[in-house]
Amino acid sequence: MEGTEIRNQTDPDQSMPGQDTRESSTQTDCRLQGHGPRLSKVNLFTLLSLWMELFPQEQPEEDEPSEIRRVGLVVVQDSKVVGLHCSGPELHAGQAAIIQHGASLADCHLYFSRRPCATCLKMIVNAGVSQISFWPGDPEVSMLRSSSANTSSPQNPPRSIPEEAALDAVAAEKLKSNSRPHICVLLQPPAPGLAQFVYETSRDCDFMERMKDDDPGLNTEELFNRERTRHLKDFSSQLLVRTSLQHREILTHMGLEDFCVEPHFSNLRNNMTELVEVLAAVAAGLPQQHYGFYRSETSTTPHEGLSQEVVRHCIIQARLLAYRTEDPKVGVGAVIWAKGASAGSDGTGCLYLVGCGYNAYPAGSQYAEYPQMDNKQKDRQRRKYRYIVHAEQNALTFRTRHIKPDEHTMLFVTKCPCDECVPLIRGAGITHIYTSDQDRDKDKGEISYLRFSSLKDTSKFIWQRSPSASSHHTNGFGAKHGRPEEQESHSNKKLCTHRSDMSPVS
Numbered sequence: 472m473e474g475t476e477i478r479n480q481t482d483p484d485q486s487m488p489g490q491d492t493r494e495s496s497t498q499t500d501c502r503l504q505g506h507g508p509r510l511s512k513v514n515l516f517t518l519l520s521l522w523m524e525l526f527p528q529e530q531p532e533e534d535e536p537s538e539i540r541r542v543g544l545v546v547v548q549d550s551k552v553v554g555l556h557c558s559g560p561e562l563h564a565g566q567a568a569i570i571q572h573g574a575s576l577a578d579c580h581l582y583f584s585r586r587p588c589a590t591c592l593k594m595i596v597n598a599g600v601s602q603i604s605f606w607p608g609d610p611e612v613s614m615l616r617s618s619s620a621n622t623s624s625p626q627n628p629p630r631s632i633p634e635e636a637a638l639d640a641v642a643a644e645k646l647k648s649n650s651r652p653h654i655c656v657l658l659q660p661p662a663p664g665l666a667q668f669v670y671e672t673s674r675d676c677d678f679m680e681r682m683k684d685d686d687p688g689l690n691t692e693e694l695f696n697r698e699r700t701r702h703l704k705d706f707s708s709q710l711l712v713r714t715s716l717q718h719r720e721i722l723t724h725m726g727l728e729d730f731c732v733e734p735h736f737s738n739l740r741n742n743m744t745e746l747v748e749v750l751a752a753v754a755a756g757l758p759q760q761h762y763g764f765y766r767s768e769t770s771t772t773p774h775e776g777l778s779q780e781v782v783r784h785c786i787i788q789a790r791l792l793a794y795r796t797e798d799p800k801v802g803v804g805a806v807i808w809a810k811g812a813s814a815g816s817d818g819t820g821c822l823y824l825v826g827c828g829y830n831a832y833p834a835g836s837q838y839a840e841y842p843q844m845d846n847k848q849k850d851r852q853r854r855k856y857r858y859i860v861h862a863e864q865n866a867l868t869f870r871t872r873h874i875k876p877d878e879h880t881m882l883f884v885t886k887c888p889c890d891e892c893v894p895l896i897r898g899a900g901i902t903h904i905y906t907s908d909q910d911r912d913k914d915k916g917e918i919s920y921l922r923f924s925s926l927k928d929t930s931k932f933i934w935q936r937s938p939s940a941s942s943h944h945t946n947g948f949g950a951k952h953g954r955p956e957e958q959e960s961h962s963n964k965k966l967c968t969h970r971s972d973m974s975p976v977s
C-alpha cells in the first residue's frame with residue numbers, strides 16, 4: 472500500500488508531518504478555558520471538500536446516474552485554503568483546479584471528497600502538488616454505479632466493479648506509487664465531544680436565535696432536529712458507503728487493503744460517519760424553510776444575483792470555519808467569493824474564492840501568548856479583544872486573489888461585522904455582505920456593532936424570514952418582520968439577551 476497512509480490519531484490536533492508545528496501550539500486549550508472542542512485543520516479541509524461536493528448545481532444531476540461522480544476539492548497552501556472547487560458540467564474538480572491555479576498548485580495540499588480519476592490525477596501529479604488526500608468513499612469513477620443494463624444502486628450493489636472503474640483504479644494506483652506527491656487518506660477522529668458540541672452550538676447559533684426572536688413560540692429544537700435528520704439522511708447516502716461489504720470491496724480496489732483490517736475498518740467507518748454527522752448539524756443551523764438572506768434596507772426586495780441555496784452554502788462554509796476559532800468563547804467564520812464576468816466550467820459557475828478566515832490570535836503566536844479572558848474579567852488588559860484578529864480580517868489578509876472593483880465581491884460571515892471590521896470591508900471593496908444581524912446596533916463596551924447599519928455603499932443581505940412567508944404567517948412563524956420591528960427586536964435584545972460565559976460558537 473505504498474503512498475497510502477492510515478492516519479488515525481487520538482489527538483486530532485496533533486501535528487502532521489509537513490504541517491507547521493506552531494499551528495497546534497496556538498490553539499486554545501479548551502480544558503482550561505471552558506471552550507468546546509476544536510475542529511482540526513485536516514477535518515476542516517475534509518469537511519469543506521465534502522461540502523463543496525454538495526455545492527448547489529444549476530443543472531441537477533440526471534435521473535440516470537453517471538458513472539462519474541461529482542467531487543469537491545479544497546486547495547491548501549501553507550495551511551491556508553486557496554481554492555474551493557467542485558465538478559461542473561464539463562470539468563472535473565481536479566481539472567477545474569488545474570485551470571484556475573496552473574503550476575501554482577506546486578507545493579499545495581489537495582483534499583478531495585473522492586479519490587480523483589486517473590485523468591485528473593495525472594495532471595495534478597504533473598503540476599507538482601505535494602500531497603493529495605481523499606475521502607475513502609466511492610471514487611470519482613464510481614464503483615457503485617454502472618451504465619450497463621443491470622444498473623446498480625446502494626441497495627443493490629453490482630456483482631463486480633464496473634470495467635471502467637476497475638481500469639481507472641489500476642491507473643490511479645500506478646500514478647500513486649510512481650508519483651512524487653504523497654497520496655493518502657488523511658482522516659482523523661473528531662475531537663471527543665465535537666459532534667455534541669457542534670450539535671449544541673448549531674442549535675443555538677445566531678441564525679436559529681433570529682428565528683426564535685421572530686417567533687418565541689417556535690420549537691427551535693424540534694426544527695433543528697428535523698433538519699439535522701433530513702441532512703444526515705441525504706449526506707449519508709451521498710458521502711458514505713452503505714454496507715461494510717461494499718466498502719471493503721471499494722477500498723480493496725483502491726489499494727487500501729490495510730483499511731479493511733480491524734480495528735482500522737471500524738474506526739474508518741466511525742470517523743466518516745461522525746464527520747458526516749458534524750456536517751449535518753452545521754447545515755441544520757440554517758433551516759431552509761421560510762428563511763433566507765434578504766436585503767436589510769427593505770425586506771420586500773428580492774434577493775439579487777445569487778440563489779438562496781448558493782448563499783446558504785457559502786454561509787455554511789463560514790460556519791465550518793468558525794469551528795477553528797481560537798476565541799475561548801465565540802467562533803466566527805468568514806468566506807469571500809467574487810463573481811467573475813463569465814462562468815467557468817467549474818461547478819461554482821461564475822464564482823471563485825477570494826479568501827476565508829476565522830477569528831484567532833495573530834498567526835504564529837504561541838499558546839497562551841495573549842490574554843484569552845473575556846469581558847467578565849476585571850482587568851481590561853487581560854481581555855482578548857485587543858489581540859484577536861477577526862474572521863473578516865483574516866479572510867482579507869490571507870486572501871488569494873485581488874478584489875477587482877468591476878466585480879461583485881461577496882462576504883459571507885457568521886456574525887454581524889463589528890465597528891473595527893466595517894471600514895475594512897468598505898475599504899477592501901466588498902460589494903455584498905451576507906450575515907446575521909443579531910448583534911447589530913449593540914455596544915458591548917470593548918466591541919461594538921454600531922456602524923453596520925450606516926454601511927450604505929454595500930448591499931447587505933440579512934438572515935430573516937422570507938417576505939412571502941411573512942405575509943402569509945404560515946406554519947407557526949410569527950408576523951414580525953421588516954425594519955421597524957427589527958429595530959425594536961435589537962434594542963430589546965440589548966437589554967435582555969446577554970450570553971453566559973459558556974456561550975457557544977456563533
Ligand SMILES: O=c1ccn([C@H]2C[C@H](O)[C@@H](COP(=O)(O)OP(=O)(O)OP(=O)(O)O)O2)c(=O)[nH]1
Pocket residue numbers: 798800801802803829830845846859860861862863886887888889892915918969970974
Ligand atoms: O466582525 C466581527 C466581530 C467579532 N468577531 C469576533 C472577535 C471576537 O473573537 C468575538 C467577539 O464576539 P462578541 O462580540 O460576541 O463578544 P463576546 O466575547 O461573546 O462578548 P458578549 O458576552 O458581550 O457577547 O467575535 C469577528 O471575528 N468579527
